[in-house]
Amino acid sequence: MASAPMSIRPWSQAIRVLPADVRQRIEALPSSILEQLEEVRLRIGRPVQLYGDRLDAYLAQEGGVTEDATRALKLDERAIHSVLQAVTQASLYAVEEELRRGFVTIAGGHRVGVAGRAVLDGHGHVRTLRRVTSLNLRIARPCEGAAEAIRRFVADPASGRPLSLLIVSPPGCGKTTLLRDIARQWSSGSWGRPVKVGIVDERSEISGAVDGIPQFDLGPRTDVLDGCPKAEGMLMMIRSLSPQVLITDEIGRAEDCEALLEATHAGVAVVASAHASSLDEWCTRPHMRTLFEHRSFDRYVLLSRRHGPGTVERVYDAVGRPLATV
């Protein structure tokens, strides 16, 4: 895999999709604000909101940021439409699947969340969105070394063989970033002998793929199955690409559970993530209980946002005994 180009200033690449007047005002902001910038939120007829860890303000009409909504820059429907066109490359048909999931990934791995009027199909599922009213440009920042904190738990101490890991946390705690870094570390060999890594990326979140091309550096020995359903993808990976570490995110359904059991029985180390605020909470889910009882995972890593995204709270072993508090 070619290493993806990643700008030193990730926001400068992300804001290319914005209308010129918004872009110029953002570029003129002081770097102290730009470094914190995580989200640029656009809504029809509403002020442009800038959001970050310690940042929540409007983009001011005359430049700079403001708390006062009347002095803020507002966008009309046309401007929102032009952003949507830049994001979708004027091809709604090409991002149908993505729109259904609620966001589109753009070059650089940045994500644009979309809200509007949902159009349903005959079965009550969302077919697409029309009349887009809100856009949320989420700036992706490469976070190399995010997995250093759990380094001593990822491999079997005796053989150096990769262990199966489950990363558990509420949303927004850096699960995907951690998965990405684990892929890179294993694949590049910075965690002992380099191994083949397979990523099944159902929602193009781990690799941030645009048109199947990963936008993040995931290491030289990594194969990415982009946009493929997890359960099916895991089996495809095992059958054809013989990964030693198989990475996927957001497990939870019955078929995920079966595919995971299949993978761990095939001797593949699985690294996955799940939404939950504690290990006990995760175990209460029906299919996940099965995985726990089968000891499919050797380690459970609990994340929080206590010291910013990606804080490792606890690491548990296969039977749920705490190994360490980091």
Add this chain to the structure above:
Amino acid sequence: MIRFIGAALVVAASTGIGFRIAADYRHRPRQIRSLMHALRVLRTEIDFTLTPLPLALVRTAERADAPVAHFFTVCAEHLELGETPAEAVTAGVAELRGRSALRGPELEVLSALGGTLGNSDRQSQCQHIDAALMHLSHVEEEAREAQRRNERLWQYLGFLFGLLLVVLLY
């Protein structure tokens, strides 16, 4: 002698003009066909590989014949500049008007298609392209009919008009 050469030049020029007009009648159905072929390529790009429009247009241009290929290249270029598909197609149509034997009816079909390109789901994109193709096949039939009626006519007419001029001037 000089008068003879002049007369010959007049006949040759007039015949040339006649043949030029006749050639337009001859090329038009062929170019419509090649346009239809290109739209089918575009449809495949949209339907099977869900290629985003700028790339889909470039790929279509690569597989199309001369004047039609230029149309798709121009469209792709304008789209890259941030124009809407409708604006890009309008620019492409303006290019075709000067450079090809294509006329009003088929160019109108293209413009109408431009207004729908990219702004709906896959299924309706295909329906729009299919509708345009059907429209174009009617236009092509008419163009063939016009070719049958007018191609020879303009060849003769050019030559005969030259002769007439010579007779009048002599």
